[in-house]
Amino acid sequence: MKKFKSIFIIVILCLISLVFLLKTEKTNKSEQFVRRKDALLRLIKNSTEIHRIWLEGEDSREWGLVRNQCLKKYNITESFDESLLRCRPMLLACINEFLPKKLFNSINNKSDAYSYQFTLEDSDTHEKLDISLNNKCHELYLEQGIYAYGEAPKNTNADDYKFDIYNRHIYFDQHLVTNDELNEWIKSYKTELNTITNGNLLFKPASQLSLKQMRSYCSFRGQQLMEAHIYDAATFLTADKMRSPFYWTKKIREKNISCLQIYTEECLPDFKWKIDSSSASWAGLYNSLGGVPEALRNPVDPDSNLKASSFYFQRTSPWHRLGFRANWDGLGNERRNINFRGIDPLTYTDKFEIGFRCMREVYQ
Amino acid sequence: MNKIYIYIIIFFLAIGCVKKDLNEINYLLLKDWIYAKEVKTFSPLNQILDRPPGGEILIMQLKFVSKIECVYYTVPFKSIPGKLIIFENQLSENCAEVRNNNGLTEVTDVSKFKISFENFKLNLSFNYKKQQYTWDFPFYNIKNGFIHEKFKSKKTLSLLSGLEFINTPKKYIGRLSDRFSLGQALRCHHVNQKCETIGEYRCDECRFGWYEIADFNCPQGGSKFCGQNHCGEKNEPACPRGYKIFENEDTGICQSELIPVYNQEHILVCQ
Numbered sequence: 001m002k003k004f005k006s007i008f009i010i011v012i013l014c015l016i017s018l019v020f021l022l023k024t025e026k027t028n029k030s031e032q033f034v035r036r037k038d039a040l041l042r043l044i045k046n047s048t049e050i051h052r053i054w055l056e057g058e059d060s061r062e063w064g065l066v067r068n069q070c071l072k073k074y075n076i077t078e079s080f081d082e083s084l085l086r087c088r089p090m091l092l093a094c095i096n097e098f099l100p101k102k103l104f105n106s107i108n109n110k111s112d113a114y115s116y117q118f119t120l121e122d123s124d125t126h127e128k129l130d131i132s133l134n135n136k137c138h139e140l141y142l143e144q145g146i147y148a149y150g151e152a153p154k155n156t157n158a159d160d161y162k163f164d165i166y167n168r169h170i171y172f173d174q175h176l177v178t179n180d181e182l183n184e185w186i187k188s189y190k191t192e193l194n195t196i197t198n199g200n201l202l203f204k205p206a207s208q209l210s211l212k213q214m215r216s217y218c219s220f221r222g223q224q225l226m227e228a229h230i231y232d233a234a235t236f237l238t239a240d241k242m243r244s245p246f247y248w249t250k251k252i253r254e255k256n257i258s259c260l261q262i263y264t265e266e267c268l269p270d271f272k273w274k275i276d277s278s279s280a281s282w283a284g285l286y287n288s289l290g291g292v293p294e295a296l297r298n299p300v301d302p303d304s305n306l307k308a309s310s311f312y313f314q315r316t317s318p319w320h321r322l323g324f325r326a327n328w329d330g331l332g333n334e335r336r337n338i339n340f341r342g343i344d345p346l347t348y349t350d351k352f353e354i355g356f357r358c359m360r361e362v363y364q
Numbered sequence: 365m366n367k368i369y370i371y372i373i374i375f376f377l378a379i380g381c382v383k384k385d386l387n388e389i390n391y392l393l394l395k396d397w398i399y400a401k402e403v404k405t406f407s408p409l410n411q412i413l414d415r416p417p418g419g420e421i422l423i424m425q426l427k428f429v430s431k432i433e434c435v436y437y438t439v440p441f442k443s444i445p446g447k448l449i450i451f452e453n454q455l456s457e458n459c460a461e462v463r464n465n466n467g468l469t470e471v472t473d474v475s476k477f478k479i480s481f482e483n484f485k486l487n488l489s490f491n492y493k494k495q496q497y498t499w500d501f502p503f504y505n506i507k508n509g510f511i512h513e514k515f516k517s518k519k520t521l522s523l524l525s526g527l528e529f530i531n532t533p534k535k536y537i538g539r540l541s542d543r544f545s546l547g548q549a550l551r552c553h554h555v556n557q558k559c560e561t562i563g564e565y566r567c568d569e570c571r572f573g574w575y576e577i578a579d580f581n582c583p584q585g586g587s588k589f590c591g592q593n594h595c596g597e598k599n600e601p602a603c604p605r606g607y608k609i610f611e612n613e614d615t616g617i618c619q620s621e622l623i624p625v626y627n628q629e630h631i632l633v634c635q
Contacts, residue, residue, distance in 0.1 A: 030385045037391040044398065044502060051527040112534055113571060134526035136517060143514040146608070163617065164606030167585055168576070169512050215592055219540055219572035224593045227603075229617070284515050299596025299603045299617050361576060362518055363553065363567055363588070364510055 039122035043129040046120055050103050053095060054133050057086030062095045070094035080203040081276040084178060087137040089116050104131075113222030135221075139171040139360070140284040147233035149300060151323035152243045160241050161300065163229060169362040172226060172234055175275045175286045176205040176294065176355035177217065185220045205275060205292055205355035211305075211330025214295055214356040223358035228298035228305065228325065230359055234283035235322050245321035247281040247288050257315055262290035264315045265347065273311055289320050292353045293338075295328060303327040306338065312345040312352065319343060328354065386492060389469055390499050393450070397501045399531050402427035403481065407437070410480045417441035420449075423479060425459040429532050434459030436467075437477050446474040448490070484523040504529055536571035538590030544577075545599035553588040555580065557630065577601035578616040578624070578632040587631070595634075598622060602632040 053060045063070075063085070071077075073094065085091040089107050096103045108117040108130070115132040122128075142165065149161040179197035186193050193213065197206075209217070215225045236243045237250055244250045248261055259267035260278050267273070273291050281288045294307040304325035313319045319326070319340075327339040333351050407413055407423040418441035426433040432453040440446030449467035453459060477490040486501040505528050508521040519525045542548040552567035552574055559582035567574040570590035578601065579586040586604060595603035595617070602616025602624040616624035618634035627633045 030387045033385060033387040033391040037387065037394055040391070040394055040398075044504075047504075047527060047529070048524060051524050055526070112536070113573070115528070117530060130530040132528045132530050134520075137526070139517050141512050141514055141516055141518070146606070164608050166607040167583055168604070168607075169510075169518075171518060216540060219592050222570070222573045224573055224575065227593075229603075297593075300620060302597075302619050360573055362510065362512070363565065363585070364512070 036125050036127055039125040039127040040129065043120045043122055043127060046103065047129065047131045050092065050118065050120075050131070051133060053092060053103075054087055055137060057088075057091055058082035060091075062099060063091060066094045066098040069098045073097075074202060075199040076202060078200045078272070078274075080200075080274055081175075083277055084138075084175070084180070084203050084275065087133070087135050088180065090180065092118075113220065136171070138174050140174055142170040142172060142230065142234055142283055144168065145233075146239060147229070148236060148239040148243060149229040149232050149323075150304075151245065151321065153241055156241060161229075162239065165230075165233070169364060170230060170359060171362060172230060172283075172285060172359040173223075173357040174277070174280075174284055176292070176357050177214075178203050178275065179206050182206040182209075182217060185217050189216075189220060191216070203275065205353065207292055207353035207355050208333060209354075209356070210332070211295060211328070215297070218356075218358035221358055223360040225295070225297045226357045226359050228296045229300060231285070231288070231296055231307075232323050234285045235281040235288040237282050243322075245323070247279075247322060257320075259290075262309065262315070262320050263287075263311055264290055264317070264320065265311050265313060265345075266315055268311055287355075288322065292355045293326075293328075295330070295354050295356045296325070298325070303339075305330075306354070308338075308340060308343075312347070312349055313343075314346060317343065384469065386471065386497070389471060390497075392469070393499070394501060396433075397426060397486075398503070398529050399428055399505055400426040400433075400503055401429065401505050401507075403486065403503060403506060405479065405481050407479060411478060413437055413477045413479070414439055418444040420447075420463060422459055422461050422463075427455075431455055432457065432459065434463070434465075436463050437474070439477075440475045445472050446477065446490075447472050448474050448477070534569075536569055537566065538570045538572055538574075540572050540592065542572075542591040543594065544589055544591075544601055545594070545597075549589040549591050551587055552590050555582055555585070555587045559584065575601075576604055578604040579630050581607065581615055583607060596622075598634060600634055602634050 053062055057063065092103065093107065104118040105121040106119045108119060114136060115134050117130060117132045120129045120131060144166050146162055146164045149163060153160050180202040183196050185191065186196060191213065218225045235247050237247065244252055246254055259270060263273045275287065277286055280286055289309045291310060293310045296305050296307065298305045304327065306326040306328040308319040308326035326341060329337050331337055333354055338352060404425045405423065407421055417439055420436050420438045422434060423437050424435040432455055434451055434453055436449040438444065438447035448471040449463065450469040451465045451467050471492065473493050475491045480487045484503045484506050486503065488499045490497055502523060504523045506522060511519040511521060538550050542550065552570055553565045554562040556562055557580050559580060567588050567590065572591050574588050574590050575593035575595060576588050577586050594600040596619050602618050605615050605617050616632035618624050622634040624632045625635045
């Protein structure tokens with residue numbers, strides 16, 4: 001009986017210590033979950049910070065701190081419109097690299113048509129959070145309404161082509177597609193293009209693509225190549241029959257046109273042309289006249305698919321009119337690929353830069 | 365005598381191990397719920413739930429990409445303890461008012477349970493073993509539509525427009541080469557002649573964008589197809605010319621040498 005008692009006491013003691021151990025383990029485990037929850041909350045907070053920098057872009061305090069190092073890293077020596085850095089991974093990557101506090105751990109290659117994906121990891125707990133940031137902050141909404149396609153009719157009795165976009169939500173890119181944006185497409189897809197652009201060319205328009213490649217790029221972004229009638233809607237000040245050929249005035253004729261309004265051949269010695277936000281149409285579309293020629297898809301008249309107004313023409317050229325377009329075969333950038341309808345550039349140019357932009361529709 | 369030992373061991377082990385810790389539950393719920401795409405609440409908000417005493421009520425339904433989670437609460441009464449019960453459903457099944465499944469997660473001894481849901485943030489407050497707890501859950505993935513404003517980019521009505529958390533890769537449909545004229549294009553939104561939507565709207569899943577076609581001139585627009593837009597070209601749909609019909613004009617845009625003709629499905633096609 002005595003032996004039984006001692007065994008019983010030993011068993012009870014063992015169980016008590018077991019329970020104590022389990023309880024301690026449980027408390028540790030519980031504390032571990034508190035730590036992991038706190039880490040997750042920190043990651044959520046960090047993601048909102050990343051989102052803020054993403055939208056503020058060049059206006060963010062963080063960009064000011066890393067700007068010089070970042071431009072040096074990418075060999076960018078010329079000035080460019082730094083608002084192009086908004087919603088672009090380059091700015092975040094630089095901030096992540098050059099500021100002591102890491103914002104995120106990696107940019108996922110699996111970024112999709114509408115967003116970029118980042119992985120955030122807490123250094124203490126290794127808790128992870130994948131976030132996606134919308135990449136469409138350079139597009140603008142085209143107000144619903146009745147619009148006109150093409151140039152103003154020559155006489156008041158002539159037909160005027162009208163259309164409306166009521167109950168449709170159309171968004172267009174404010175600026176031309178840049179080489180920086182194109183690089184992502186080249187890296188993500190097996191295209192015949194395999195040259196990654198660097199340095200000062202990064203924020204210049206992607207201008208050596210065929211029409212097919214331009215359309216494929218826009219598709220990669222979940223968009224369509226800009227359509228001529230939507231372009232006209234976003235650039236003509238009014239849709240009436242006496243619409244102005246210029247995006248900034250209702251006047252039919254304009255004498256003193258500046259290089260900031262239309263960047264023509266005469267402007268080349270003064271300053272280099274760049275994508276910028278100084279020449280917006282009423283709807284906010286940049287560079288609708290001057291700069292580089294721009295390819296469009298024209299569902300009404302496929303032969304009028306190139307905005308020829310550019311620095312290849314002098315200020316007096318008739319090309320500097322909205323709605324008046326040349327024909328590009330879309331296959332190459334040489335002189336023989338473009339039909340300028342007899343209004344050719346005065347200076348011989350071997351290769352033309354041809355830019356493009358995209359648009360899309362959103363369903364509510 | 366051996367039996368007694370076994371019972372004692374089981375008893376102590378049960379105390380030590382079985383129940384999920386409350387902090388663990390809070391962490392797991394936070395990790396899971398931040399991906400919710402939709403939250404519906406069924407019980408009164410901002411007040412302690414005390415009715416029906418002893419009864420179980422559905423308080424919330426959370427919808428995710430591939431599942432639905434149902435949250436029930438048993439209102440404590442006399443010997444019936446308050447219980448918070450959460451379980452998963454298939455995406456196609458909404459939560460039943462009366463629970464028909466065992467809980468995935470259960471918290472017993474809950475009382476003074478209160479729920480508030482405001483500005484895409486959920487707050488659960490309750491007493492557990494006479495101690496008060498408050499759990500907060502932000503929902504960044506819930507989208508309540510879009511705001512379209514001129515001169516602005518698209519804004520989503522959500523906690524932070526443009527920010528989402530991802531736990532499953534997005535699935536896409538459509539190929540770049542799909543063409544309407546070749547019968548390959550996927551219809552991602554089907555509108556019939558009564559202007560009713562047939563099936564699900566799936567255009568957000570189109571990998572290479574989508575385009576609308578002109579068919580029944582419905583106020584909300586026509587059917588939509590995934591892929592590259594070739595509207596206006598031969599054997600491709602006409603581009604919609606507008607909802608407000610222009611007198612003596614076609615309702616679709618085709619290239620100048622083509623004319624818009626309705627096909628068998630009443631889609632305006634350029635021929």
